Amino acid sequence: MKAAVLHQYDESLTREEFVRYEDVDDPKIVRPTDVIVRIGGAGVCRTDLHIVEGIWRSKVDVALPYIMGHENAGWVEEVGRGVESVKVGDPVICHPLVTSGHCLACRRGDDMHATDSQFPGINTNGGYAQYLTTGERSLIQLPKSLAPKDVAPYTDAGLTAYRAAKKASRHLLPGQFVVVIGAGGLGHIGIQVLNALCAAEIIVVDRSDIALQLAKECGAHHTVKGDGNEVESVLELTGGNGAEAVIDFVGEGEAVAKGLAMTRNAGFYYIVGYGGKIELPTIDMITSEKTIVGNLVGTYPELVELMALADRGLVHLATREYRLSDANQALKDLHHGKVKGRAVLIP
Structure with missing residues (x-):
C-alpha cells in the first residue's frame, strides 16, 4: 500500500520533506x-508537527520509520475471526486508542488511562496510508449522513474539544461567560459544542482574522483580537470580573498567563493546547480558588455523543482536503497557519 512515512525528525521544521510518500507492506490481521480499515480520511493535527519535531520521543516508544495519523475514518476492509459488531464495507470512525478492554480503566470507560493500549499514529503505525489496523472496540459505525472524509478529525480534534467543552458546560449557566482561546482546528469545534450543550455567552480570542470569522460562523457571541490587549477586552465584556470558564486551545506562549488572567475567582481554566508552562504563586491559587483542569482526548462514549451532534447538524467541521501524496504540503500549510479548520488527507 501507499503511505506517507516519517523517516527522520526535524526539530526546526525547515526541511523540504517531512514525510516520504512510498510503498510499504499492507497491514495484517x-x-x-x-480490524483493517480502508482509510477514507486522515486528519492532519498539530500533534503531527510536534511528532516531526521530536517532542514525543520522550513520551512514547516508537522507532523510525513509522506512519503518523491518529484521526482516522473509513470502511471496514477485513476483520479478525472474533469480530462480530462490524462487517466488511461498514463506514466507521476510529476512536484513537486501541485497548484490550480488560483493565479497570477500560471497564470504567476511561480509555485514555488504560494500562494496555496502542495509539495508532502516536506509538504505532497510523492512518497516513491506504489502510490501518485497529481494534473492534475502537470502531463506531457512521450514519448515512456522515462521510468518513468529513468526520475523520473528530477522532482527536473534535473529541478533545468536545471533552473540554462538555466539562465546562456542566457548570455554565445562562448569563455567565466562557472564553475560548484559539478558534482553529479544535477551537471552532469547541465553540459549536458549547452552543449545543449550554447557554453561556461565548467569547473567542484569536490573533487571526480568518479564525475569528470562522468563530462567528460557528456561533461565537463575541470575538476579541489577540493584539496584546485581549485580557482587558475580555474583562470589559465580562463586567470586570473575568469569565466563569476559559478553555485554552493554544497552551503556549503568553496564552496560559492570559487565560488565567481572564478566569474569574472560583472559575475554571481548562488547558487543552500544550507546549507552554503554568507558573502561578501558590498564594494566588489559594486566594482566587481557581481550578485548573487538564484535558486529554475524550472517551469512546464521548465520541458516540459527538457523532450524534454531527448527525443532527449541530456540529460541523471546516476542512481542507489534500491527497495523501500531498501530505508534506498539508503539514507545511498547517505549520504556517494556512489551514482554515482541519486538513484531511484522502488516499
Missing part, C-alpha cells in the same frame, strides 16, 4: 479482534 494478528489478533482475533483486529
Whole structure:
C-alpha cells in the first residue's frame, strides 16, 4: 500500500520533506479482534508537527520509520475471526486508542488511562496510508449522513474539544461567560459544542482574522483580537470580573498567563493546547480558588455523543482536503497557519 512515512525528525521544521510518500507492506490481521480499515480520511493535527519535531520521543516508544495519523475514518476492509459488531464495507470512525478492554480503566470507560493500549499514529503505525489496523472496540459505525472524509478529525480534534467543552458546560449557566482561546482546528469545534450543550455567552480570542470569522460562523457571541490587549477586552465584556470558564486551545506562549488572567475567582481554566508552562504563586491559587483542569482526548462514549451532534447538524467541521501524496504540503500549510479548520488527507 501507499503511505506517507516519517523517516527522520526535524526539530526546526525547515526541511523540504517531512514525510516520504512510498510503498510499504499492507497491514495484517494478528489478533482475533483486529480490524483493517480502508482509510477514507486522515486528519492532519498539530500533534503531527510536534511528532516531526521530536517532542514525543520522550513520551512514547516508537522507532523510525513509522506512519503518523491518529484521526482516522473509513470502511471496514477485513476483520479478525472474533469480530462480530462490524462487517466488511461498514463506514466507521476510529476512536484513537486501541485497548484490550480488560483493565479497570477500560471497564470504567476511561480509555485514555488504560494500562494496555496502542495509539495508532502516536506509538504505532497510523492512518497516513491506504489502510490501518485497529481494534473492534475502537470502531463506531457512521450514519448515512456522515462521510468518513468529513468526520475523520473528530477522532482527536473534535473529541478533545468536545471533552473540554462538555466539562465546562456542566457548570455554565445562562448569563455567565466562557472564553475560548484559539478558534482553529479544535477551537471552532469547541465553540459549536458549547452552543449545543449550554447557554453561556461565548467569547473567542484569536490573533487571526480568518479564525475569528470562522468563530462567528460557528456561533461565537463575541470575538476579541489577540493584539496584546485581549485580557482587558475580555474583562470589559465580562463586567470586570473575568469569565466563569476559559478553555485554552493554544497552551503556549503568553496564552496560559492570559487565560488565567481572564478566569474569574472560583472559575475554571481548562488547558487543552500544550507546549507552554503554568507558573502561578501558590498564594494566588489559594486566594482566587481557581481550578485548573487538564484535558486529554475524550472517551469512546464521548465520541458516540459527538457523532450524534454531527448527525443532527449541530456540529460541523471546516476542512481542507489534500491527497495523501500531498501530505508534506498539508503539514507545511498547517505549520504556517494556512489551514482554515482541519486538513484531511484522502488516499
